Amino acid sequence: MALPEEAQIREALSTVIDPELRRNIVELGMVRSVEVKPEGQVDVVVSLTTPGCPIRSHFEQAVAEAVGALDGVTGVAVGFDVLTDEEKGNLQQKLGMGSLPQGALAQVGNVICVASGKGGVGKSTMTANLAAALTGLGKSAGALDCDVYGYSIPRMLGVDEKPLVNGERKILPPESDGGVKTMSIGYFVEDNSAVVWRGPMLHKALQQFLEDVAWGELDYLLLDLPPGTGDIAMTLAQLLPQARVTIVTTPQPAAQTVARRSADMADKVDLEVMGVIENMSGFTTPSGENYSIFGEGGGELLAEELGVPLLGQVPLSEDLRIHADDGTPLVEEQPDSPASEAIIGIARKILASTPQELPMLQSDLPPAPEPPALGENARELPIIQ
Numbered sequence: 001m002a003l004p005e006e007a008q009i010r011e012a013l014s015t016v017i018d019p020e021l022r023r024n025i026v027e028l029g030m031v032r033s034v035e036v037k038p039e040g041q042v043d044v045v046v047s048l049t050t051p052g053c054p055i056r057s058h059f060e061q062a063v064a065e066a067v068g069a070l071d072g073v074t075g076v077a078v079g080f081d082v083l084t085d086e087e088k089g090n091l092q093q094k095l096g097m098g099s100l101p102q103g104a105l106a107q108v109g110n111v112i113c114v115a116s117g118k119g120g121v122g123k124s125t126m127t128a129n130l131a132a133a134l135t136g137l138g139k140s141a142g143a144l145d146c147d148v149y150g151y152s153i154p155r156m157l158g159v160d161e162k163p164l165v166n167g168e169r170k171i172l173p174p175e176s177d178g179g180v181k182t183m184s185i186g187y188f189v190e191d192n193s194a195v196v197w198r199g200p201m202l203h204k205a206l207q208q209f210l211e212d213v214a215w216g217e218l219d220y221l222l223l224d225l226p227p228g229t230g231d232i233a234m235t236l237a238q239l240l241p242q243a244r245v246t247i248v249t250t251p252q253p254a255a256q257t258v259a260r261r262s263a264d265m266a267d268k269v270d271l272e273v274m275g276v277i278e279n280m281s282g283f284t285t286p287s288g289e290n291y292s293i294f295g296e297g298g299g300e301l302l303a304e305e306l307g308v309p310l311l312g313q314v315p316l317s318e319d320l321r322i323h324a325d326d327g328t329p330l331v332e333e334q335p336d337s338p339a340s341e342a343i344i345g346i347a348r349k350i351l352a353s354t355p356q357e358l359p360m361l362q363s364d365l366p367p368a369p370e371p372p373a374l375g376e377n378a379r380e381l382p383i384i385q
């Protein structure tokens, strides 16, 4: 029987799909070599993005099946190596992304950080309500609490379940009633205990939240950043160079110097600032009188200075605060209230200014693999002491 041609083998290999990148391994440049031995034995070497690639056995089986089905093939041996940095760079370009999707984040379309140089300006409130608003607009959204000292996402979105770990050792993010997937250090510590982590531990925790959480397909992942600049921004920039940043500020012009610092930090680590959110802008009494309690014009000023759009102005609202405390986001409970309308308006601007889908989420590509079942091995994660 005639031996199969290399071209035929490559064609067969183009049916093998990388389940994370959702394209075939020939197109992705992951077929390192194909060798046909005289007796019909075929050796294929596949290059992986990382040495410990958990989908190795998937490739092993899929390649053996695809090539083994060809006439004249008597045996298939599948070997692995790792893409060089240059090859990874080419792959990134091909995927049109700033960085390789890592693990579970491969199916996340847009990552948006909510930051501010200052504490207490409403970053967490904005993150929780924007994630809920995006969900309300028909997008899938997640909220990741990057504030390990003052975590607030579980409370603001009213999630009190603990995450489970599935059989593949991925952490499943608990969902809010409105369907926002959440993750927070708060799930792993005893009630209200302080986490005294710094530097490397912090980096590791965030890395785990980005890589080991089964976020699944998400249009938007919103990151609630702790106040200030520093460690977390550096870590995020390293792990997620494609992330974009919104800066929350209050309206008094004097706050701008502080808010600007987070923009400077974003700039330093090469993250794009996508816009400014002015929060606590004005207060309207029940009888309709307006008070500019925290001043006026600060958001506009900062946006101008940074050359980015002012995404919206959210008024002071007691209901916004009450609903955040109750874990029932105002945008879900009272979508017509002025604060909700402002936040939903910001969500619409975010929608309008972000690519709706990354190449890998386009519908002409093969469907996403089923998320791993919980299975018998599901267990709760241990509490960190």
Ligand SMILES: Nc1ncnc2c1ncn2[C@@H]1O[C@H](COP(=O)(O)OP(=O)(O)OP(=O)(O)O)[C@@H](O)[C@H]1O
Pocket: 116, 118, 119, 120, 121, 122, 123, 124, 125, 126, 147, 150, 152, 226, 227, 279, 280, 281, 314, 315, 316, 317, 318, 320, 321, 322, 324, 325, 339
């Ligand atoms: N527009 C608003 N109207 C009324 N209260 C608000 C508004 N925005 C935020 N708050 C309230 O202000 C407080 C601080 O908000 P939040 O926790 O979201 O700020 P933060 O920037 O995340 O703070 P931290 O820097 O401590 O993480 C909360 O009690 C919140 O409910």
Ligand SMILES: [Mg+2]
Pocket: 123, 124, 125, 147, 150, 152, 224, 225, 226
């Ligand atoms: Mg906060």
